Each structure stands twice: as structure tokens, then as C-alpha cells.
Amino acid sequence: MADMKKEKRKGINQWQEVLNILLHNPNAIIGFVIVAVLIILAILAPWISPYNYLEMNLAIAKQGPSAAHIFGTDDLGRDILSRILYGGRYSMSLGFLSVGLGAIVAMVIGSIAGYFGGWVDNLLMRMMDVLSAIPGMLLSIIVAAALGTAYHDTVIAMAIGNVAALSRILRAQILSIREKEYVQAAKASNCSNFRIIFSHIIPNSVMPMIINCTSRLAAALLFCASLSFIGLGVQPPEPEWGAMLAGARGYIRTYPYMLISPGIFIALSVVGFTLLGDSLRDAMDPKLRK
Amino acid sequence: MIPVILAVAILIFTIMTFVPGNPASLILGADATEEQILIKEHELGLDQPYVIRLGNFLKQTFVDFDFGRSYWTNTSVTEELMARFPRTLAIAGFAMLFTVIIGIPLGIFTAIHEGTFADRIGVLLCVIGVSMPTFWLAMLFVLLFALKLKLLPAQGMDGAKYFVLPVVAQSLGGISGMVRTARAAMLEVVRADYVTTARSKGLSERKVIYEHALPNAMLPIISVLSGQLANQLGGALVIEQVFSIPGIGLYLINAVNTRDYPVAQSSVVFLSILFSLIVLLTDLGYAAVDPIIRAQFVQGGTKKKKRKEENG
Amino acid sequence: MSADEKKKAADIGEFLDVRNLTVQYTSMGSVIHAVNGISFRLNKGETLALVGETGAGKTSIAKAILRILPDVSAKSGGEVYFQGTDMMKLKEKEMQKIRGHKISMIFQDPMTALNPTMRIGRQISEVVSAHRNISKEEAEVEGKRMLELVGIPAERYNEFPHQFSGGMKQRVVIAIALACNPELLLADEPTTALDVTIQAQVLELINDLKERLNTSMILITHDLGVVNETCDNVAVVYAGKIIESGKKYDIFKHPAHPYTNGLFGALPNMNLNSSRLRPIEGLLPDPTNLPAGCAFAPRCPHATDKCRQGTIPAVELEPGHFCECIRLDEIRKER
Numbered sequence: 001m002a003d004m005k006k007e008k009r010k011g012i013n014q015w016q017e018v019l020n021i022l023l024h025n026p027n028a029i030i031g032f033v034i035v036a037v038l039i040i041l042a043i044l045a046p047w048i049s050p051y052n053y054l055e056m057n058l059a060i061a062k063q064g065p066s067a068a069h070i071f072g073t074d075d076l077g078r079d080i081l082s083r084i085l086y087g088g089r090y091s092m093s094l095g096f097l098s099v100g101l102g103a104i105v106a107m108v109i110g111s112i113a114g115y116f117g118g119w120v121d122n123l124l125m126r127m128m129d130v131l132s133a134i135p136g137m138l139l140s141i142i143v144a145a146a147l148g149t150a151y152h153d154t155v156i157a158m159a160i161g162n163v164a165a166l167s168r169i170l171r172a173q174i175l176s177i178r179e180k181e182y183v184q185a186a187k188a189s190n191c192s193n194f195r196i197i198f199s200h201i202i203p204n205s206v207m208p209m210i211i212n213c214t215s216r217l218a219a220a221l222l223f224c225a226s227l228s229f230i231g232l233g234v235q236p237p238e239p240e241w242g243a244m245l246a247g248a249r250g251y252i253r254t255y256p257y258m259l260i261s262p263g264i265f266i267a268l269s270v271v272g273f274t275l276l277g278d279s280l281r282d283a284m285d286p287k288l289r290k
Numbered sequence: 291m292i293p294v295i296l297a298v299a300i301l302i303f304t305i306m307t308f309v310p311g312n313p314a315s316l317i318l319g320a321d322a323t324e325e326q327i328l329i330k331e332h333e334l335g336l337d338q339p340y341v342i343r344l345g346n347f348l349k350q351t352f353v354d355f356d357f358g359r360s361y362w363t364n365t366s367v368t369e370e371l372m373a374r375f376p377r378t379l380a381i382a383g384f385a386m387l388f389t390v391i392i393g394i395p396l397g398i399f400t401a402i403h404e405g406t407f408a409d410r411i412g413v414l415l416c417v418i419g420v421s422m423p424t425f426w427l428a429m430l431f432v433l434l435f436a437l438k439l440k441l442l443p444a445q446g447m448d449g450a451k452y453f454v455l456p457v458v459a460q461s462l463g464g465i466s467g468m469v470r471t472a473r474a475a476m477l478e479v480v481r482a483d484y485v486t487t488a489r490s491k492g493l494s495e496r497k498v499i500y501e502h503a504l505p506n507a508m509l510p511i512i513s514v515l516s517g518q519l520a521n522q523l524g525g526a527l528v529i530e531q532v533f534s535i536p537g538i539g540l541y542l543i544n545a546v547n548t549r550d551y552p553v554a555q556s557s558v559v560f561l562s563i564l565f566s567l568i569v570l571l572t573d574l575g576y577a578a579v580d581p582i583i584r585a586q587f588v589q590g591g592t593k594k595k596k597r598k599e600e601n602g
Numbered sequence: 603m604s605a606d607e608k609k610k611a612a613d614i615g616e617f618l619d620v621r622n623l624t625v626q627y628t629s630m631g632s633v634i635h636a637v638n639g640i641s642f643r644l645n646k647g648e649t650l651a652l653v654g655e656t657g658a659g660k661t662s663i664a665k666a667i668l669r670i671l672p673d674v675s676a677k678s679g680g681e682v683y684f685q686g687t688d689m690m691k692l693k694e695k696e697m698q699k700i701r702g703h704k705i706s707m708i709f710q711d712p713m714t715a716l717n718p719t720m721r722i723g724r725q726i727s728e729v730v731s732a733h734r735n736i737s738k739e740e741a742e743v744e745g746k747r748m749l750e751l752v753g754i755p756a757e758r759y760n761e762f763p764h765q766f767s768g769g770m771k772q773r774v775v776i777a778i779a780l781a782c783n784p785e786l787l788l789a790d791e792p793t794t795a796l797d798v799t800i801q802a803q804v805l806e807l808i809n810d811l812k813e814r815l816n817t818s819m820i821l822i823t824h825d826l827g828v829v830n831e832t833c834d835n836v837a838v839v840y841a842g843k844i845i846e847s848g849k850k851y852d853i854f855k856h857p858a859h860p861y862t863n864g865l866f867g868a869l870p871n872m873n874l875n876s877s878r879l880r881p882i883e884g885l886l887p888d889p890t891n892l893p894a895g896c897a898f899a900p901r902c903p904h905a906t907d908k909c910r911q912g913t914i915p916a917v918e919l920e921p922g923h924f925c926e927c928i929r930l931d932e933i934r935k936e937r
Contacts, residue, residue: 024631126294133569135561141546142546142554145309218420229531230528245426248429249532259426274420483711483714484717487717488717490707491702491732492697494698501720501728505720506719
């Protein structure tokens with residue numbers, strides 16, 4: 001019992017320590033600022049967009065950046081800046097949702113496999129092996145093709161790529177925690193398996209998964225853009241950044257400015273999450289604290 | 291590996307059956323009659339129950355080694371794949387080569403010189419390099435080198451020149467990622483106790499780095515190679531769109547959009563087999579370098595899976 | 603040599619003379635004062651015990667002497683005279699000639715001290731190759747000889763560290779340290795990470811080799827029993843300073859400093875009929891924020907206000923027995 005309390009207390013202090021380390025790390029701060037700004041812009045998009053992102057006006061189509069349209073207009077006369085702001089909503093939400101969904105499914109699979117072991121474990125891990133045998137992008141392409149280009153379809157298509165690796169990580173954590181004494185104590189006091197998994201094992205296994213998820217978020221943003229670019233993710237008229245690049249591609253010779261802003265925003269968002277993920281990983285690494 | 295590939299094939303086939311849209315009606319066009327559609331369906335074998343179609347597919351693919359014929363062009367998928375595969379391989383392969391040859395030494399170099407100006411700049415550049423979408427970078431390259439400077443071609447594949455831009459665009463992302471991985475691996479190793487032991491022996495710093503630190507840093511580096519390759523393959527598929535290079539990527543994406551099942555299924559199965567082979571190779575490479583696994587191979591392979599899970 | 607230099611040279615201990623050694627680590631903006639002005643001497647053939655709690659800075663002392671502290675985060679100061687030369691001023695290449703050859707170190711944790719991907723035989727023979735101009739085959743012969751010397755069959759020369767138990771790994775570490783017959787051995791808690799039964803074996807091995815090869819030794823430990831068995835002199839380290847030092851017999855018979863007394867008092871005594879252990883109250887001071895005056899004052903039952911100010915001078919109680927405490931007379935009267 002004391003063991004359990006000690007681990008829990010250690011858990012709370014760990015978070016404080018991590019926060020302290022992060023605040024001292026310039027990369028973490030930069031990453032956080034970038035991500036925060038992008039999220040705020042995405043949330044406030046309806047209020048701060050200068051124009052309606054769907055509104056077409058062929059008269060002013062294909063105009064480069066100007067005072068009225070800071071990023072210019074696209075081939076149908078829509079204001080690019082507004083589309084970028086709304087596009088942020090798609091990219092970020094798709095990123096978070098797909099990683100989150102993947103993580104939740106992985107948690108279920110990983111904890112069942114890790115906790116029960118035996119043939120259940122074998123079966124589940126074999127299934128994960130099958131999923132891993134298909135390179136990530138390929139898997140998403142196939143699933144996106146099968147499901148369609150609706151928003152929720154894209155979430156699922158992107159989530160699937162995360163499930164295999166995340167469930168393995170969680171399973172490995174669980175295997176190591178399972179044998180720890182406080183779990184055996186809970187078992188001895190007749191806790192139900194369900195309770196053991198949810199109250200004891202999962203909270204303590206979550207750390208490596210969180211670290212992995214932050215880097216997956218950055219990758220998810222790239223994935224999302226790629227999927228839309230090849231026509232399988234979010235499609236026009238919805239303003240996803242990758243889809244905007246696909247549209248700009250046709251005008252690369254004539255109106256190259258259309259390429260610039262969506263790409264910069266994709267890169268910026270990934271930089272932000274990458275910096276944040278890196279700093280989080282460094283902060284949680286026990287060996288780096290001397 | 292074989293059961294996994296079989297399962298992959300079954301999985302893909304099953305997923306494709308859920309794809310909405312009827313290939314028969316798509317091929318015949320909007321003004322086909324019911325009757326024509328039914329005849330076409332029968333011709334393509336689409337009217338048979340799922341299990342029979344699955345069985346046929348599996349037998350055809352794994353026993354006859356025949357990937358079938360395209361619904362649209364009726365050409366042999368196997369021939370097409372064989373023709374297109376080298377192009378995709380060229381892009382992904384060379385990009386991977388540069389990633390390894392440039393990325394690993396550069397990563398180790400920055401780790402050894404941690405904290406210096408060069409290191410800090412390198413780290414920053416790599417973060418940016420990893421964050422740029424490759425297809426965007428590719429388009430920027432086309433803009434600069436093909437359209438403005440007219441140095442290299444923008445599209446097509448009539449020779450090595452045409453592959454320069456795609457490979458470079460693809461490589462930059464890979465190199466950046468590899469530098470980060472190699473740097474992290476090396477930094478962790480350099481802080482280890484056994485490196486201090488090596489120093490306490492009075493060995494030259496060169497010996498400490500190259501004979502003690504480096505071999506241990508290679509282990510985590512090798513274990514990410516297969517993941518890197520998955521990225522490269524996926525990236526190559528997308529880049530083919532930008533440069534209109536007729537590789538497997540264009541083939542697959544087109545097939546998916548036109549419900550050309552045999553092409554789509556076979557492409558995925560083919561790529562998965564390829565990928566699994568490479569993963570197998572990297573696993574063997576890792577096992578060859580790690581003495582703990584080597585010893586276990588002598589005793590029995592049960593612990594190998596455990597290590598794979600810990601790394602994955 | 604000028605008169606001043608001669609005078610200074612005369613004062614330097616012949617074998618090992620450590621003067622005012624300091625070590626600081628920087629981590630995330632705060633400075634950790636690990637070693638705060640340590641001075642001691644060692645004569646040839648003697649064994650000195652550095653005793654103290656974990657975290658008192660003892661390992662840093664050893665690493666500072668060999669100059670294998672992590673460059674990026676650690677800074678050391680002071681002078682370390684070995685056979686007349688201040689090693690702190692040597693160039694790295696000259697230092698490399700000393701490490702593993704004249705001075706070597708046994709590390710605390712055998713599980714991590716060996717390179718997991720290199721065969722242990724080579725880890726021993728490379729020390730020999732580095733310092734002697736001999737062929738690969740001769741180095742291998744030496745390596746096998748060292749293995750036998752520490753009680754490991756020579757056939758295991760080509761095996762990897764993971765194939766050995768903790769105790770055997772530590773023997774390999776000892777073989778590495780003694781491969782070139784060093785004049786000074788720094789042993790950092792060589793038995794702490796081992797089982798009690800193995801501890802005895804390893805200690806015996808160290809003692810035996812030490813006597814045979816006439817090696818001088820600095821033994822870092824927190825185990826007073828080990829000190830008694832192996833050492834001639836003792837220095838008690840607290841918060842990066844030596845607060846008491848002298849011959850083993852003197853320290854064990856008349857421990858003077860309240861901390862030293864606390865250490866001895868904390869040992870369970872089979873002869874007394876006590877029902878509780880008597881630990882020293884409190885914890886080591888925060889190395890980023892050391893208190894002024896005596897570092898032990900916050901925990902000392904005899905501390906007064908004068909103890910918390912200024913530097914505490916060392917008092918020589920009997921020849922060779924020093925103690926940094928200003929209340930020794932009063933404490934003795936209180937007893």
C-alpha cells in the first residue's frame with residue numbers, strides 16, 4: 001500500500017519537475033508559443049477571417065498578395081488567408097483526433113494483451129504485426145479509399161497507422177508493471193481485473209505513450225496534408241492546407257504565390273509540435289537529469 | 291513472415307470490397323444499361339460471393355504468382371508492377387541511401403560537438419527539414435530549378451536527370467530525421483558509464499568514440515531504419531504525383547480512384563511484401579550487431595520478440 | 603628553481619597530494635557544489651578510506667583526480683600533485699598516459715561499467731595495448747593472465763558482459779583497473795552493488811592484489827566495516843568537505859566530530875540491548891544552497907550560533923588526527 005502511494009506521490013512530483021525543466025528550455029517555449037498561436041488562430045478563425053472562406057468571386061481570382069488579400073486569392077477567387085485560418089482547424093483537429101483515437105484503441109488492445117497474456121496476447125500482437133507490415137502511408141491510402149473523404153473517414157484512416165506501434169509500447173509497459181508489487185497487492189485484495197487495469201496499470205503506463213504521441217502528432221499533420229494532396233483526405237471546397245497545395249500545383253508556372261502560404265503553415269505547425277515533442281521527451285528522460 | 295503477408299492480402303482484399311462504387315458501371319460509363327453492367331460484372335467475376343473471390347485472389351496471387359489483370363486496361367498487373375517498380379525504387383532507394391550515408395555521420399558529428407555553434411545550427415536546420423512536407427519542398431524545387439533557373443526537368447522520366455529533383459527533395463527530409471536520431475543515440479551513449487570507464491583506461495578520445503561509443507549507438511540507429519524506409523516509400527508514392535513519374539504510386543492512386551481492384555490490391559500486397567523483406571533484413575542486421583540477441587539466437591529465439599517490442 | 607619554488611616543492615607530498623579540490627556541476631541554471639575544498643595526502647603503499655553518505659561528493663573526488671568528469675557540465679579547481687606533478691595542469695594527452703597506467707579506477711556499478719557490445723577480454727587487453735608497446739597476441743596473453751588473477755577462467759576471454767553475473771563483472775572491472783599494475787587505485791564503492799557474500803570475496807581479492815602489487819589505494823565507501831578491514835587512514839567527507847581525518851585506529855577509537863560519532867552510533871551493535879537504531883536526524887544539505895559556516899550545523903545536536911558563521915578551521919587533536927569543529931572541548935565535557 002505504501003508502495004502504491006509512493007509511486008503516486010512520485011507521479012505528481014514528476015509532473016512538476018517536468019514542467020520546471022520545460023520552462024527552462026528555449027526550444028520548448030518556442031514550440032509551445034507556435035502551437036498555442038496556431039491553435040488560437042484556428043479557434044478564432046470565424047471571428048478573425050477577413051472574408052468568408054467559401055465565398056467565390058471569379059472577378060478577383062488568381063490575384064497575388066495585396067493589401068486587401070494578404071495571401072492573395074485562389075483560382076476561384078476565394079481569400080487565401082481566410083482559407084488558411086480555417087484550414088488550421090482541419091489540420092489540427094485531424095491531427096489530435098487521429099492520434100487520440102489511435103492511442104485509445106491502442107490502450108485497449110495493449111492493456112488487454114499485456115494484462116491477460118497467453119493466446120489473447122498472441123492473437124492481438126499477430127494482428128498488430130499484420131497492420132505493421134503495410135507501410136503507414138499505404139495503409140492510410142487504402143483505408144481512406146475504402147471509407148471516403150468525409151472528415152470522420154480521414155480521422156479513422158490516419159488513426160489506424162498509429163494503433164500497432166502504440167499498442168506495442170503500452171503492452172511492454174504493462175508487462176513490466178504487471179509484476180510490480182502494488183498490482184499484486186491489489187489482486188490479493190480481490191480487486192476486479194477491470195479495476196486493476198484502469199486504476200493502477202494504465203495511469204502508470206501512460207508516460208512513454210504520451211511521449212510517443214507528441215511526435216506522432218507532428219507526423220499526423222504531415223500525413224494529413226499528404227493524404228489531402230493526393231486527393232484522399234479532406235477535399236475542396238474544404239480548405240485543408242494539403243488540398244490547397246494540390247490546387248496550387250496546377251498554377252505553379254503561372255501563379256506560384258499560391259504555393260507559398262499553405263506550405264509555410266504546414267511546416268510551421270509541424271515545427272511547433274516537433275519542438276514541443278522533443279522537449280517533452282528530453283524533460284521526461286530520467287538519464288538527462290544528472 | 292509468410293502468414294503475415296497472407297493476412298495482409300486478406301485484409302486488403304476485404305477492405306477493397308468495402309470501397310463504394312461499382313467498377314463495372316464506372317468502366318462502362320454513365321449511360322450503360324443494367325444489362326450491360328451485369329454482363330460486365332460477370333466478366334470481371336464481381337458477381338461471385340466474397341469467399342470465392344477471396345479464394346481466387348489468394349490462389350492467383352500466391353500460388354500462380356499472377357497479380358491478375360487491370361479492370362480498365364486489361365493489361366497484366368504483374369508486368370506493369372515490374373515495369374513501374376524500378377522507378378519508385380529509384381526514388382525511395384536513393385533517398386534512403388543518402389539518408390544513411392549523409393545522415394548518420396552528420397548526426398554523430400553533431401553529437402560529438404554538442405553545444406557548439408555548428409551543432410545548434412544543425413539541430414535547428416534538422417527540425418525544419420523534418421517539418422517540411424516533401425511534396426511541398428519538391429514543388430518549391432520545381433519552381434526554382436525547373437521553372438526559374440531551367441536547370442533540371444520538372445516532369446517525366448527520360449533519364450537520370452529527371453530523378454534528381456525528386457530524390458533530393460525526398461532525401462532532405464530523411465537526412466534531417468536521421469541526423470536527429472543518430473545524434474540522440476550518440477548523445478545517450480556518450481553519457482553512459484562504460485564510456486567513462488573507457489576514458490579512465492587512458493584510451494585516446496578517438497578510440498573511446500569509435501570503438502566504444504559508436505558501436506553501441508548503432509543499435510538504436512539500425513532499429514529505426516525500417517521506420518525511415520516506410521516513410522521514404524510513402525513519400526515516394528506522393529512525390530510521383532508532383533513529378534508525374536509513372537511509378538507504383540501513380541498506379542495505385544489511380545487504381546484506387548477508379549476502383550480498379552486487381553491493380554490496387556496487388557500494388558499494396560507487392561509493396562507490403564517488399565517492405566516486410568526489408569524489415570526482416572534490418573532485424574537481421576540488428577541481431578548481427580547486438581551480441582545479446584546473437585547469443586539468444588544460439589539458445590532460442592524467444593527473447594528477440596521482446597526486444598522488438600521494447601523498440602517499437 | 604627559485605627559493606620560493608623550492609620551498610613550495612618541499613611542501614608537496616611525495617606520492618599524492620590533493621590541495622583544495624573543488625568540483626561544481628551546472629544544471630539548468632543552478633550550480634551544484636559537490637566538492638568544496640578537499641585536501642589530503644597519501645603515502646605510497648597506504649590505503650585511505652573516503653567515508654560518507656551517498657551524495658557527499660566522494661565519487662566526484664575520484665573522477666576529478668583522474669579528470670574524467672563530464673566536460674560539459676562539470677568544472678573542477680584546486681591542485682592534485684601526483685609524484686610531484688600537478689595533474690590539473692597537464693594536457694589531455696599526458697593525462698591519458700597516466701589513466702589506466704599509473705592511476706586507475708574501479709567503478710561502483712558493475713552492471714553498467716562494461717561496454718555491452720565488446721568482448722570482455724578485449725576490454726582488458728586494450729588497456730595493456732594502450733600503455734605498452736606490445737603486439738596484439740601479447741596483449742591477449744596479458745588479458746588472459748589478468749582474468750585468471752581475478753579468478754575468472756581464461757577460456758571466458760571472448761565472452762560478452764551479459765554472460766557474467768554481477769560479481770564476476772566486478773572482477774572484470776578490477777582486472778581492467780589492475781591490468782597495467784597502477785601505482786594508485788581509486789576504488790569507488792567497489793562492493794556496494796553486490797550481494798553480501800560476493801562483497802566479501804571481492805574485498806578479499808582487492809586486498810590480496812593490493813598487497814601483492816604494493817598498490818596504494820583510495821577506497822570510497824559508506825561501509826565502516828569495510829573501512830576497518832582494508833584501510834590505514836580514514837577521511838570523513840560531509841557535503842563536499844573533509845570534516846575529520848586521521849589514522850584508522852584513532853578515528854575508530856576516538857571519533858571526535860559529531861557527524862563521525864553519528865556514523866558510528868548508527869551502526870547496530872549486537873552487544874547492546876537496544877531496541878531501536880539511532881540514525882542521524884535530518885538530511886544532507888542541498889548542494890545548490892549550502893549553509894554558511896559548518897555544513898553539519900543544521901543537524902548537529904551541539905551546534906551553536908558561532909557554528910553557523912565563517913569557515914570552521916581544522917583542529918589537530920593528536921598527531922595526524924584532524925577535525926573541523928570548534929566545539930570539540932565543550933562536547934567532550936558534555937559527555
